[in-house]
Amino acid sequence: MKYVYGPVPSRRLGFSLGVDIIPFKICSYDCVYCQLGETTLKTVERKAYISSQDVLEELALFLSEFKGQIDYITFSGSGEPTLNSELGKMIREVKNLTPIPVAVLTNGSLLFREDVQEDLMEADVVFPSLDAVTPSIFKAVNVPCSSLKIGDIIEGLRSFIREFKGEVWLEVLFCRGINDGEKELERIKEAVGLIKPNKVQLNTVVRPPGGREVHPLNYAELEIAREIIGNDCEIIADFKGISEGLFIKDVKEEEVLALLRRRPCTIGDISKVLGANRLELIKYIEMLNKKGKLKSITKDGKIYYYSKG
Numbered sequence: 001m002k003y004v005y006g007p008v009p010s011r012r013l014g015f016s017l018g019v020d021i022i023p024f025k026i027c028s029y030d031c032v033y034c035q036l037g038e039t040t041l042k043t044v045e046r047k048a049y050i051s052s053q054d055v056l057e058e059l060a061l062f063l064s065e066f067k068g069q070i071d072y073i074t075f076s077g078s079g080e081p082t083l084n085s086e087l088g089k090m091i092r093e094v095k096n097l098t099p100i101p102v103a104v105l106t107n108g109s110l111l112f113r114e115d116v117q118e119d120l121m122e123a124d125v126v127f128p129s130l131d132a133v134t135p136s137i138f139k140a141v142n143v144p145c146s147s148l149k150i151g152d153i154i155e156g157l158r159s160f161i162r163e164f165k166g167e168v169w170l171e172v173l174f175c176r177g178i179n180d181g182e183k184e185l186e187r188i189k190e191a192v193g194l195i196k197p198n199k200v201q202l203n204t205v206v207r208p209p210g211g212r213e214v215h216p217l218n219y220a221e222l223e224i225a226r227e228i229i230g231n232d233c234e235i236i237a238d239f240k241g242i243s244e245g246l247f248i249k250d251v252k253e254e255e256v257l258a259l260l261r262r263r264p265c266t267i268g269d270i271s272k273v274l275g276a277n278r279l280e281l282i283k284y285i286e287m288l289n290k291k292g293k294l295k296s297i298t299k300d301g302k303i304y305y306y307s308k309g
């Protein structure tokens with residue numbers, strides 16, 4: 001399958017069958033926290049980047065063969081799905097094909113456009129984002145196309161919700177030191193009051209985005225954000241990775257090698273000493289191993305790593 005993936009278990013959507021309608025990585029933003037890495041084509045131009053016919057044929061084939069549970073068919077993309085000018089057509093066709101509800105994940109940046117609003121009208125749930133309200137902070141966190149103005153985006157969200165019959169769940173994603181200041185939180189609260197989404201969900205960076213220096217909020221800080229923005233907000237961040245310690249990108253290769261020169265250690269030992277995330281550490285140690293910088297021995301059923309240097 002080229003465009004259809006999953007169903008993947010999702011906290012917000014149950015079993016979500018993803019439909020990828022934008023090629024890697026075309027987006028109107030280049031968010032500092034983007035898990036897909038840097039935007040290769042930053043644009044606000046809508047066109048049939050992937051043809052609806054190809055997507056729908058593949059989806060119909062998948063649905064005819066798949067016998068498991070699907071709670072939502074979710075339009076997303078390796079970028080911003082509302083850039084696909086055939087989105088509306090695809091949503092309508094999916095509705096003819098199956099009673100499974102349709103969700104759309106969007107950065108919300110084009111919702112001020114009438115054609116985008118129309119395209120989304122037949123969806124059941126729309127998940128837009130709004131990470132900042134102050135123009136300079138909006139630029140810092142979302143790195144948008146220069147023609148996009150945050151005031152228009154907020155107004156677009158507000159006017160869309162007034163007409164839309166389905167649910168809108170607004171996500172705010174926080175990056176430490178960028179969009180988590182008290183003033184900004186107050187402004188986000190005001191914007192939420194105008195937009196009036198059905199739900200507000202607070203999130204933070206959970207994995208280190210490729211090479212970019214972005215750090216998550218901890219749970220207590222997200223609680224403060226919730227208190228300011230409004231207690232109805234839901235915290236949806238996944239803290240499994242964070243609570244285990246620092247991300248491996250905070251640990252310098254030299255620190256690991258220095259430790260392993262002093263004494264052989266298991267992954268657990270290294271994780272404790274350096275406060276690094278265990279799973280990330282496993283990948284990191286494997287990488288050092290492949291580079292020939294480490295050796296390992298097995299003793300009492302445990303693998304100990306040591307540095308050859």
Ligand code: SF4
Pocket residue numbers: 027028029030031033034035036039078079080107
């Ligand atoms: S809007 Fe989404 S896809 Fe686009 S840069 Fe931001 S996180 Fe990445």
